[in-house]
Amino acid sequence: MKRSDAAGAMPPIDLQPTLHGELLTLRPVREEDFDAVHSAASDPLIWAQHPQRDRWRREVFAEYFRGAIESRSAFVVIERSSGRIIGCTRYHGHDPITREIEIGWTFLTRAHWGGRFNGEMKRLMLDHAFTFVDTVILLVGPTNIRSQTAVQRLGAVRAGTRRDDTGLESVLFMLDAKAWRSRAEPRPLIRPEREPDHDAISAVIEQAFRGAAHASGTEALIVSALRRNAALAASLVAEIGDRIVGHVALSPVRIDDGASGHLVPEGWFGLGPLAVRPEQQRNGVGAALVRGALELLVSRRARGCVVLGDPAYYGRFGFHSSPDLVFPGVSGPYLQWLAFDGSTPRGTVTYHAAFAVAPCVER
Numbered sequence: 001m002k003r004s005d006a007a008g009a010m011p012p013i014d015l016q017p018t019l020h021g022e023l024l025t026l027r028p029v030r031e032e033d034f035d036a037v038h039s040a041a042s043d044p045l046i047w048a049q050h051p052q053r054d055r056w057r058r059e060v061f062a063e064y065f066r067g068a069i070e071s072r073s074a075f076v077v078i079e080r081s082s083g084r085i086i087g088c089t090r091y092h093g094h095d096p097i098t099r100e101i102e103i104g105w106t107f108l109t110r111a112h113w114g115g116r117f118n119g120e121m122k123r124l125m126l127d128h129a130f131t132f133v134d135t136v137i138l139l140v141g142p143t144n145i146r147s148q149t150a151v152q153r154l155g156a157v158r159a160g161t162r163r164d165d166t167g168l169e170s171v172l173f174m175l176d177a178k179a180w181r182s183r184a185e186p187r188p189l190i191r192p193e194r195e196p197d198h199d200a201i202s203a204v205i206e207q208a209f210r211g212a213a214h215a216s217g218t219e220a221l222i223v224s225a226l227r228r229n230a231a232l233a234a235s236l237v238a239e240i241g242d243r244i245v246g247h248v249a250l251s252p253v254r255i256d257d258g259a260s261g262h263l264v265p266e267g268w269f270g271l272g273p274l275a276v277r278p279e280q281q282r283n284g285v286g287a288a289l290v291r292g293a294l295e296l297l298v299s300r301r302a303r304g305c306v307v308l309g310d311p312a313y314y315g316r317f318g319f320h321s322s323p324d325l326v327f328p329g330v331s332g333p334y335l336q337w338l339a340f341d342g343s344t345p346r347g348t349v350t351y352h353a354a355f356a357v358a359p360c361v362e363r
Contacts (some may be wrong), residue, residue, distance in 0.1 A: 021080075022120065022284055023117055024077055026077055026078070026079060030069075035077060036069075038058060043110060046108075049144040050141060052064075068088060070090065070332065071091075074105070075090060086112050089106040089121060092104060092165075099132075100136075101129055102137045103138055130177040133177070135177070136175045139172060142169065148173075154183075156175040187238070188284075189239045190236055190239075191237060197244060219246075222355055229354060232249060232250075234250040234293065245276065245285055247274075248275075249272060249274075250269045250271060251270050251351065252352065255350075256347045267304070268302070268306065269297060269304075269306075271293055273338055274309075290314075308327070309334065317338070321335060321337070325345050326344060
C-alpha cells in the first residue's frame with residue numbers, strides 16, 4: 001500500500017525567520033536594503049582576506065546582494081542599540097535527506113568584529129538551524145585565517161576541503177548539533193526567591209549597580225525594605241547551576257489621575273530593581289528575568305506594569321512611553337508601561353515608600 005503524500009509530509013521549514021538577540025536582530029533582507037548593506041560592506045579592509053577582495057566595490061557587491069535576495073534565506077544584521085544595518089549572512093544548500101545546511105556569505109563592519117557581535121550572530125543562526133538539521137557546514141577561503149579562527153571558536157571541526165558554488169576550493173568546517181548544544185551557555189532557571197537567597201540577592205544587586213552612573217549604591221536596601229514591609233509582590237532570581245546570577249523585583253504602584261482626582265484601579269506593578277552579575281550581563285539573563293516577571297503578572301491577572309529604564313531595552317518586551325503617564329523628576333521616555341487588559345493608564349505614578357532611599361531607574 002502506498003503512503004499518501006499528506007501522511008509523509010514534513011512541516012515547512014522557515015529559512016528566513018526574524019531572529020532576536022540581546023545585541024542584534026537578524027531579519028530577512030529586502031530589495032530596499034541595498035544602499036544600507038553596501039554602506040556596511042564598503043570598507044575594503046573587510047574583504048582583505050576574502051577570495052573576492054573587491055567585493056567592497058558597488059558593482060561587485062551588487063552581484064553578492066542579488067544572490068542574497070534570490071536565495072530567500074539571507075538576513076541583514078541589525079545592531080539593536082542604533083538600528084543600523086552592520087552586516088549580512090545567509091543559509092544555503094539545505095539538504096533534508098542528510099539534514100545538513102551551510103551558513104555563509106557573512107560579513108560584519110570592522111567596528112563589530114570580535115566575540116560579542118559575531119558570537120551572537122552565529123548563535124542565533126545555529127540555534128535556529130539545529131531545530132531542523134543535524135549538521136551545519138561552513139566554507140572559508142584558504143587564506144582567510146581570521147574567519148577560520150572564528151568558526152573554530154564555535155566548536156566547528158576542520159573536515160578537509162570543498163569547492164564552493166563559484167568553483168573555488170575552500171576549507172570545510174563542520175559542526176554537529178550535539179557538539180553545539182554541549183558548548184552552549186547554560187540557560188538560567190528563573191524561580192521565586194527563598195529565604196536563604198536573601199544575602200545572595202543583595203550581593204548580586206550591589207555588584208550589578210556598582211559604578212553605574214545612575215546608581216546610588218543602596219538598590220539592595222530597596223529590595224530589603226520592600227520585603228520587610230510586605231510590599232515585595234514578587235522576587236525572582238536567575239540561577240545557573242547552584243549560583244544566583246540575577247534578580248528582579250515587582251512591587252505595587254499607585255497611579256493618580258490628577259485631573260479628576262481619581263485613582264487608576266489597583267492591579268498595576270512596578271518592575272525593578274533588575275540586576276545581573278557583571279560577568280553574566282548581555283547573556284540573556286536580564287531578558288529571562290523580565291519575561292519571567294511579566295508572565296507571572298499575567299498569570300495573576302494584573303492590569304499592567306511600569307518600569308523606569310532604557311527605552312531601547314524595555315521596548316523589546318512591549319513597553320512604551322506616553323506623555324499622559326508621568327513620574328516626578330523623570331523626563332523623556334524613561335517611564336514606560338505595558339497594559340495586560342487593553343487599558344491606557346494616565347496620571348502620576350507613585351512607587352512604594354521603600355524607593356525613597358534611592359532612585360529606581362533600572363540598570
